[in-house]
Amino acid sequence: MSDLIQGIDVCIAGTGSHVPEHILTNDELAMRVDTSDEWIVTRTGIRERRIAAEGEHTSHMATKAARIALEQAGIEAGEIDLIIVATITPDTLTPATACYVQQALGAHGAVAFDISAACSGFLYAMKISKRLISDGAFNNALIIGAEKLSAFVNWEDRATCVLFGDGAGAAVLRKAEPGEGSIIATEMGTDGRLTHLLSIPGGGSACPITIDNAAERHATLAMLGKEVFKHAVTRMKEAAERVIERAGLTPGDIACVIPHQANLRIIDAIADRLDMPNERVFVNLHKYGNTSAAAVAIALDEAARSGAFKRGDHIVLVVFGAGLTWAAAAIRW
Ligand code: UT7
Numbered sequence: 001m002s003d004l005i006q007g008i009d010v011c012i013a014g015t016g017s018h019v020p021e022h023i024l025t026n027d028e029l030a031m032r033v034d035t036s037d038e039w040i041v042t043r044t045g046i047r048e049r050r051i052a053a054e055g056e057h058t059s060h061m062a063t064k065a066a067r068i069a070l071e072q073a074g075i076e077a078g079e080i081d082l083i084i085v086a087t088i089t090p091d092t093l094t095p096a097t098a099c100y101v102q103q104a105l106g107a108h109g110a111v112a113f114d115i116s117a118a119c120s121g122f123l124y125a126m127k128i129s130k131r132l133i134s135d136g137a138f139n140n141a142l143i144i145g146a147e148k149l150s151a152f153v154n155w156e157d158r159a160t161c162v163l164f165g166d167g168a169g170a171a172v173l174r175k176a177e178p179g180e181g182s183i184i185a186t187e188m189g190t191d192g193r194l195t196h197l198l199s200i201p202g203g204g205s206a207c208p209i210t211i212d213n214a215a216e217r218h219a220t221l222a223m224l225g226k227e228v229f230k231h232a233v234t235r236m237k238e239a240a241e242r243v244i245e246r247a248g249l250t251p252g253d254i255a256c257v258i259p260h261q262a263n264l265r266i267i268d269a270i271a272d273r274l275d276m277p278n279e280r281v282f283v284n285l286h287k288y289g290n291t292s293a294a295a296v297a298i299a300l301d302e303a304a305r306s307g308a309f310k311r312g313d314h315i316v317l318v319v320f321g322a323g324l325t326w327a328a329a330a331i332r333w
Contacts, residue, residue: 007134007135008134008176011177012171013074013173016169017169018061023051026048032155032156035162044264044285045285049287050166051165052150057100058168081109081110083111084098084112084125086124088152097114098144119292119293119320121293121321122144122319123188126173126186127186129173142171144170152200152219154221166291167288169296169297183331184247188326198324199222202217229263239318240318249314251276255314256316257271257315258300260319261289261299262290267281270318284298
């Protein structure tokens with residue numbers, strides 16, 4: 001799905017991110033399961049990840065990231081019209097994590113809900129809120145990608161436990177003033193024929209966790225990594241190309257590509273296929289691992305604050321995740 005109607009321009013007025021204090025290194029993981037720092041770094045690029053404390057929920061990380069984004073945007077909590085939290089690790093199945101964030105921020109005038117699109121959720125939220133603002137339904141939106149994946153990892157499965165981490169990233173979107181940047185083109189897609197490649201099979205209504213099945217750990221991430229890898233490279237490359245083309249740009253015009261942070265080999269493969277030099281591709285997965293919906297949001301915030309691009313530059317965000325889902329956005333900053 002792409003942009004067919006162009007309404008009012010929408011810009012990103014502020015970004016923020018928050019990761020838990022506790023660092024879990026590859027060497028520490030190697031003491032729990034049969035793995036090594038060398039395997040994890042070579043196969044994924046990940047060196048460490050952050051793990052939320054026991055009472056630290058997805059909504060807590062989301063709220064901290066949101067406060068930073070709101071401050072940068074110069075928008076008070078009471079002025080927020082819309083809050084969307086993208087997460088697959090909500091505080092509770094219901095109410096939505098966005099409702100807890102609304103409460104914590106005191107954003108009582110906002111409509112708040114969650115979306116579940118795995119690692120693609122933040123860009124799905126961006127497209128939904130961009131459309132709602134450009135249609136005139138809302139003046140602004142707070143979008144957040146937040147995950148506490150450590151609560152849904154099987155810590156005895158070396159194939160998955162080394163990959164994931166916790167954190168949150170946020171952005172404030174609002175109508176752009178003349179001369180400001182804007183979200184120029186967006187793209188999203190889904191292939192429900194491939195649900196079996198990456199899922200948390202238990203804990204929902206299809207497979208509730210009971211006393212009888214609790215030991216089987218159905219409520220943990222299961223992935224056919226090699227298959228997911230192939231689709232990730234193809235879909236992210238295509239999605240990035242589409243938004244670049246639809247924005248009337250070429251890869252040479254893009255100052256920075258911010259991809260989903262799952263695996264450095266996937267990122268390198270996409271950069272190669274887009275003919276994008278490595279120095280124009282933002283990477284922070286060595287510090288945080290794969291934080292699903294939070295990953296691209298945290299990366300956007302860190303890239304913007306690190307000076308990876310400046311006002312007026314064109315950037316591309318591109319993501320991929322369970323569903324399978326994928327999305328991209330071309331933005332003039
Ligand atoms: O965020 C949503 C999108 N997710 C992704 O994009 C993830 C995509 N997939 C991947 O990133 C990679 O497929 C993985 C990092 C998950 C796995 O890398 P791989 O190169 O595809 O490895 P593999 O699964 O084919 O495993 C290769 C070998 C196997 O041993 P044998 O069968 O060759 O003897 C595994 O048992 O590596 C073994 N292995 C490990 N060894 C040490 C798997 N996990 C580990 C581990 N430590 N943690």
